[in-house]
Amino acid sequence: MKKGGLWGRVLLLCLLISGTAQASSAWPRTVAGAGGDVTLSQPPQRIVSTSVTLTGSLLAIDAPVIASGATAPNSRLADAQGFFRQWGDIARQRHVKRLYIGEPGAEAIAAEAPDLILVSATGNDSALKLASQLSAIAPTLVVNYDDKSWQEVVTLLGRVTGHEAQAARRISEFNAREAALKQAITLPPQPVSALVWNGEGRAVNVWTGESAQGRLLEQLGFTLALPPADAQQGHSMGQRKDIIQLSGENLASDLTGHTFLLFAGDDNTARSVLNNPFFAQHAAVTGRQVWALGTDTFRLDYYSASNLLTRLEKLFVKPL
The missing domain is CATH 3.40.50.1980 (Nitrogenase molybdenum iron protein domain)
Known part of the structure; x- marks a missing residue:
């Protein structure tokens, strides 16, 4: 199949299903997390992510993440900043600051004056043991990404950041592209x-x-x-x-x-x-x-x- 034909169908499907979800303007709002409910009085403007895994989902929905924890730099998975390679360039363009590598530090997080802090419930990038301490700095949402698809994660993050429309658009675009690929693909020997x-x-x-x-x-x-x-x-x-x-x-x-x-x-x-x-x-x-x-x-x-x-x-x- 010619590339134009495949992407033409992607574009058509995007036009058909995008724009169906609009962000709610209702604030304050309460969002349920793995560590309990979090209430925000207005859309956050200075988000700190202690989870390098969650940072990519924030970037995907154009949420205002200003700083993030990182993993070991210059590895198979991460760039020189310790950010995942698939979105490291985007983080650089948006001036996302690397706070630390590996072990989180509450003082470094507090210094960024965040109005929302994200913590992963599990994984090597979890700062769960600091969640209570961090909640004294700013509203802290604990997210368990191990039992969720990336679509479910961005939907949750869209709700807490007020970027529901961006999350819905990303999901719709991806689903349209996936549907087009399914029609075009020739499967290798199964299973x-x-x-x-x-x-x-x-x-x-x-x-x-x-x-x-x-x-x-x-x-x-x-x-x-x-x-x-x-x-x-x-x-x-x-x-x-x-x-x-x-x-x-x-x-x-x-x-x-x-x-x-x-x-x-x-x-x-x-x-x-x-x-x-x-x-x-x-x-x-x-x-x-x-x-x-x-x-x-x-x-x-x-x-x-x-x-x-x-x-x-x-x-x-x-x-x-």
Whole structure:
């Protein structure tokens, strides 16, 4: 399919479904978070995000985030600022300040005079232990992103920031693009093992249908291949339902897909799997059906999910 044809349909769908949600002007408003309700008297103008994961969602809806925590800089996932690569340039353009790397500091947060502070309930970027202290500085909303799609996260953040219309527009545009891609895509051999390859000798994470990654693939028409029942006891820490951890001598047979889709990986990752003698006889390897979906796809926000659609289009939409 010609690119113009695909994007023409995207534009048409966007025009049909965008603009249906308008931001409410009712203030004050109360928003329910994972740590309790938060009430704001007016739209916030100085938002500090202690979660580098949530910062991308704030940027996606044009919320006034002025500062953010960061992760280790110059890594596979992060730029020189310690911001995720998929939105690092946007943060730079909007002059988002890096407050700290890793361990949060209440004094640094207070120095920014925020009128809203965001805290993640879980994950390596969680400042939950400081939530009570931070709430004395400004209204503090605790968000659990582990049990939500990126669409649900931006909807919640749109509500607390007064940017509902921007959140709805992002979701509508993405859904239209996803629908157009579903019509154009030629699926690789099914089912697929959607996984994170962490290197030889390390556990492999397989995405299930309860993960954001798995749901997106299924919405596009992919069929997920799950490991045999006796291998599924390897759920991460026995609690997570979005991934299944696999390791050991049965790894190759436990990955039952005819295609490997490698999340949080690049073309070097794909070559590593293709050249691994452990998988030499696997159908996905012998059929050369091993595809990398980008290093930014370990956790999906608007930007990384959009990049994922771009990668899938490049790989599986055939030009006329």
